[in-house]
Amino acid sequence: MAQKRCRSRGEGMIRRRGHLFQAILYAGIDPVTGKQLYLRESATTEAEAKRILKKFVAQVAAQRHTTTRATLRTTIEAWLDTHELEETTRATYLGYATKHIYPVVGDQPLGKLATFALERFYAELRRCSERCDGRPFVEHRVEGRSHECREVRHKRPPGRPPAGGYPPHDCVEKGCTVVECRQHVCTPLAAATVRKIHFIIRAALTAAERWGWISSNPAELAKIPRAPAPDPDPPTTAEAAALVAAAWEEDFAWGTLVWVAMVTGLRRAELLALRWTDADLDSGTLIIRRNHVRVTGKNIEKDTKTHRSRRIAVDEATVEVLRDHWARFEERCRSIGVPPAASAYLFSYSPTSDRPCDPSGISHRYGRMCARLGIESHLHALRHYSATELLSAGVDLRAVAGRLGHGGGGATTLRVYAAWVGEGDKRAAEILGSRMQRPT
Missing domain, CATH: 1.10.443.10 (Intergrase catalytic core)
Structure with missing residues (x-):
């Protein structure tokens, strides 16, 4: 059987491709590319292909299918263009997307982006920011062209070189530097950075869901690293x-x-x-x-x-x-x-x-x-020094929050400087205890 056509375009078709049966259903016009959108999936038997085609028909009727073949990169770019952001925040998000998101999952179609793929991506970043997967390699200083991996940069006097060339010199005495390519050392990405990357993906997919590009957001269920506890380290x-x-x-x-x-x-x-x-x-x-x-x-x-x-x-x-x-x-x-x-x-x-x-x-x-x-x-x-000194001296938490410009009526100040608030609370307890007379 070469192919089996259904009675109408809305019912789709099943065609034979080698040893497989492919279910195809027209799903409208892609809102991003403007091209016709088809749902396709292959099966080993014709009966299974019919079940898939029936599922496609139900999804399109209920509008639960992915309405575009746009990639995650296209979605993030559209979100950055339409979302109201500060210039500094936009530059930060674009930097994370360009360096970490686009090379790995940027070309993934929205309909094929799964929660498991996102969690695996986050786990790889937590092991190594370069996603080396434990494979040793040399981090070359110059990418894309041949070069010497070990280069001595000699200290030269200003001006043009003499006719006979530079005379020999002692590199240690002159302070010449040696620059060389080195073996890769894994540097895990911080949990806070991975959380920011997740926020970018989740926000972009939420916008795609709002625009009707996808029926559900796979990033909503993805597990992310726990937020690190604030640990201010002020100078003594x-x-x-x-x-x-x-x-x-x-x-x-x-x-x-x-x-x-x-x-x-x-x-x-x-x-x-x-x-x-x-x-x-x-x-x-x-x-x-x-x-x-x-x-x-x-x-x-x-x-x-x-x-x-x-x-x-x-x-x-x-x-x-x-x-x-x-x-x-x-x-x-x-x-x-x-x-x-x-x-x-x-x-x-x-x-x-x-x-x-x-x-x-x-x-x-x-x-x-x-x-x-x-x-x-x-x-x-x-x-941090200013905040901790004030809190340790017993200054009111709301006054400290006001000086620092913290929102939330002091909630941020309390979360970040809880240890120093506890010291002030201990001092308050000692003051109250000293004013009471213990019965004999």
Whole structure:
């Protein structure tokens, strides 16, 4: 039997292909490609193919079939184009999709994407971010062309080489570096990163389900890694003092930045977005209105993380530090014949402070300072230091949450800094116990 046609297009057909029987049913027009969509599945017997065809007819009648052959890559791209996202969030999602999702499951049709495939994908990422599956290989520095795996980069004097070539030299004395390809070492992807990747896939498939492209979302049932417990690691009091002293020794502007970051607990983006119009030194307050970030080579100013501005108080010492910072800014402007602008940024490498510092440059400079002092820390740890010091001193949780810009009325603060809240609770218990007289 070559093929057996049904009476109408809506009833489909069964055709013989070698030793198999294929059930085919027309399912309408693909909303993505605009082409005709057919449901196909093969079976070993004609009776089984008839059962499959009957299932197809029921699915199309109930609209429970996949209405497109679009891939997961197409779906994620459509979701990113239509979903309202911050530029920084969009760039982050696109980076995860390009590096991790597209090479593995990006070309998978939506109708064939199963929950098991997603869970296996997440498990592979948790074992190794390169999905090496335990196979050793060499991580080449240069992809796509031949090269020497071990290369000596000699220190050469500036200018053109002499006529007879460079004279021989001692590589150790000159500080020449050796760059070579190395054996791959498995680096598991963090649980938090895998959860973000899952969120991208789940959100895109939820949109596809809403658009009618698929009948159900396989990512809804996929098991993902457990969210890691927050573990802030602030510098100790001695380390904080050493960091501030080292920052002041470098230069006054850098010392002011580290000081303000430590006493306010501001996020890096909030700190760099501060302008002099946001600093009311007479009343001792700072107004946090915006964030400054750099995305794909562009400087962007946007709302705060909670999309609300806030006022925080600063102490007299910090007010004096900021007054000295303003005096140096005024003197610098006078030296180049430009009046100081009130809209200038507090922290800038520009003589007129008309543009903020580069966020990555600030983090790298802080990291180098920590490495020089032998302290394992990062810039965001200053925010942790501010929060933990306040909570340990018994400051109200809601007041700390307000200074940090946490939403949820302190729920985020409590979740992240639970250990230090517990210390404050212990101190409260000791205060109450000391005021009571034990009966004899």
